[in-house]
Amino acid sequence: MGRYVLRRLLQLVPVFLGTTFLIYWLVWKLPGDPFVGKCGERQCPDAYIALMRERYHLDEPLVVQYLRYLGDLVTGDFGQTFRGLDVGDLIGAAYPNTIRLAVVALLIEAVIGLAAGILTGLRGRGFLDNLVLVSTLFLISLPVFVTGFALQILFGFELGWIKPVVSKSPAPWADLIVPGFVLGSLSMAYVTRLTRASIAENRRADYVRTAIAKGQPGSRVVGVHLLRNSAIPVLTYLGTDIGALMGGAIVTEGVFDIKGIGNLVYDGILGKDGVVVTGVVTLLVLVYLLSNLLVDLLYAVIDPRIRYD
Template identity: 45%
Template sequence: MKPVMHVARRFGELAIVFLGVTFVIYAMVFALPGDPIASLGGDRPLPPAVVDQLREQYHLNDPLWQQYLYYIGNLFQGDLGTNFSGQEVSDRLASRWPVTIALALTAWGFEVVIGVALGLYAGLRPGRLGDKTVLAGTILATSIPVFVLAVSAQLVLGVKLGWFPVAGTAAGWPTAYILPALCVAVFGLASVARLMRGSVVDTMNSDFVRTLWAKGMPKREVVGIHVMRNSALPVLTYLAIDLGYLLGGTVVIEGIFNLPGVGQLLFQAIRAHEGPTIVGVSVALIMIFLITNLIVDLLQAVLDPRIRHE
């Protein structure tokens, strides 16, 4: 019964967080001053009859809480809404997901391979030059704003050296995604390296590792099996959660590199004041992030006996 209760409790907490966050986003978008319907006509105002019809269609004359209930009711039926031009938000998202997923998974791969390798390298050499170099490099990587890094990499590696495409996805995967994925992954990569380094240092100083050394076990087996396995859990937890961040945190990078993904769609919707698109994209990203967190919590209970016992 305890596992079932744990899962039920986590689903309940997820539902509360989901309703709270989506309401805040909905209120922030639709409670802003200005009339989104009036802006559709640009310099030529729409006829009053058309404005009244659109406001009635999108429930803009109702109180905010009632508008939200309409939206949630449609959302539970799989409807992410329709923008003011009559386009389904889910259809617009469907054409954008492949680019964002390819970018996020490429960046995540860099975090896994490079971050874990750097963390393991530094953790096995605490206090030495290699360890200090990795720590200094990770501090530098996390201190540079992502848009500065992206524009600089685009100018140097794309324009001047010509190693990577400057923008767009015409070159296909992986060529068109390597440079933007590296820019997206820098902060997470540095965090993975530092987390892995600290976990390896703690594991290397534990009693069971000293026992393995005393028994004469080869270093390759000690590090490759026992140290890696015991050091990987916090890193895997971070990586699983960070995948959700990567899927929703590509707005700036997709804008700079002109990648037609979900982030660019959200950016364009904000500029055009398309409230339904902004809310629909945000809700989709929130659902991905919350589901990712739920899976991580459940996996932790499976992989870590201490958490399962608690």
């Protein structure tokens, strides 16, 4: 196991370097000068633009800029915005809200999606199965911002059950339930369908029939044999979805005015502040890589047939 973990960690290094360089290149190669328009209605002096380009090393080759950025990143320095604010401090203030929102969304999609998928997968065709399939198809068809605005209007403005906006930082857990449902609604539908298909397929497997023929209780057949073998594709999806939830929170955070990573990236894009965008996306890359590593290690825990040599 130790050698496997070390090998996987070494494999993450070229992936991290490749993705972060691509991100850096895409952000800083956008057409237009990021310092144009920073002086309000009047045009910025050429001396100011030259000074800012020198301060942020934009007058150097892109590879040299990236290596400088990577060296600062190793020491925990995400750089400074064009307004002189520390990007690490901005991320530190916004990230707790996004983490809370992503955790709530992950719990909702895992609990509801797994429960609905297991129930319909075990029961087979029927009214409940058709109801779940139609409901998940409905959620998949709706854009996230439509679901967000609909629930905000219904539960926030019409019924008054929730706060229409979540402006506190850090946001209370209770105020993130509806935004978490909105963020995780699409993934919840996919988890439900994936679990249902996996359970339905494994119900007809030889090892399930053998366990039943040996007289094992139904709860043990389902809980030990069927669910553990059916959980691997679902676990893979949930593990990779952690980073997607954090990166895809821009719309949800915008609808409910949550001061998180999504708002930070959105403001950075509007202000053409590449330092903010690069720092946040680099952090999301790390989350993706580590969550995938964790999923790979959990495979052996769920399925004892999997061994890492």
